[in-house]
């Protein structure tokens with residue numbers, strides 16, 4: 068019987084790429100090895116000139132489609148040139164290499180994706196008549212119609228992710244009205260990144276049904292309102308066993324701070340200001356329990372003398388393929 072496979076890929080939009088998708092009707096099996104290579108018009112996605120517009124889609128991960136249901140699938144894909152080498156927008160290819168090089172260290176990631184729900188040009192919970200809601204304070208993990216905006220969208224997204232087999236570890240309402248978070252992981256670098264992109268696609272797709280758009284803008288409202296990040300929690304086997312490795316990893320991130328911040332998402336200077344639970348983008352720091360540091364060591368980790376660290380710098384609009392690659396390269400090199 069014919070099934071629908073929704074192929075998704077990351078486009079060439081600058082400065083921040085978007086996820087795109089289109090449907091292929093297929094009548095063969097739907098395991099990764101059965102799914103055919105496909106293509107798209109790269110001249111419509113800022114990935115190719117019109118005269119040589121074909122780009123190749125190669126499936127890299129497949130999930131049950133929780134929206135269409137049945138045997139239909141979601142297919143995360145990578146973009147190749149027609150000679151089957153990685154397209155320059157294919158940031159996954161470099162992660163494949165880094166993950167293979169340091170696989171013996173067994174790196175794991177849990178990423179906290181913050182986002183903001185918008186309708187009619189303003190975040191949910193911001194008055195339609197203009198102006199601002201009550202200042203931040205009661206919204207984070209709140210309950211009740213005066214504090215929580217968009218819960219049906221969020222619950223529907225949670226449900227869809229779980230039915231797709233995505234390893235969500237939780238959700239919560241955030242500090243600004245209309246702002247939410249979901250966490251993916253802990254998983255390997257490639258799995259967390261593939262699943263994060265699919266979870267983002269599901270968020271945008273479910274938003275359509277509610278007439279609400281989700282933005283990953285790192286600073287959706289100027290002024291005294293929290294930005295949106297993608298705190299990236301990281302460990303290796305050694306870090307899960309001893310505290311020296313935790314410190315080595317945190318120190319290594321400090322030595323490579325500029326490179327990391329430059330690749331943690333467009334507009335990071337506007338978010339990492341030193342206010343709103345951030346450290347300034349141009350000053351590196353780490354500390355136990357410190358939500359004003361670049362890198363936080365959770366108190367439980369100090370207590371247990373092992374565990375993981377939280378890199379608080381990545382923006383909500385970061386590319387998880389790039390963020391996890393940089394963290395693996397920096398920390399695993401230092402720990403090798």
Ligand code: ADP
Nearest residue numbers: 175176177178179236250252253300301302375
């Ligand atoms: P926060 O207190 O910063 O809001 P969250 O509960 O939102 O923390 O997120 C913590 C994340 O850390 C989760 O995604 C979880 O999967 C991840 N995590 C837990 N243990 C590890 C580990 N050993 N290595 C990597 N990530 C981990």
Ligand code: MN
Nearest residue numbers: 179248250298
């Ligand atoms: Mn969190």
Ligand code: MN
Nearest residue numbers: 179181241248
């Ligand atoms: Mn958060």
Ligand code: MN
Nearest residue numbers: 179298377379
């Ligand atoms: Mn966090």
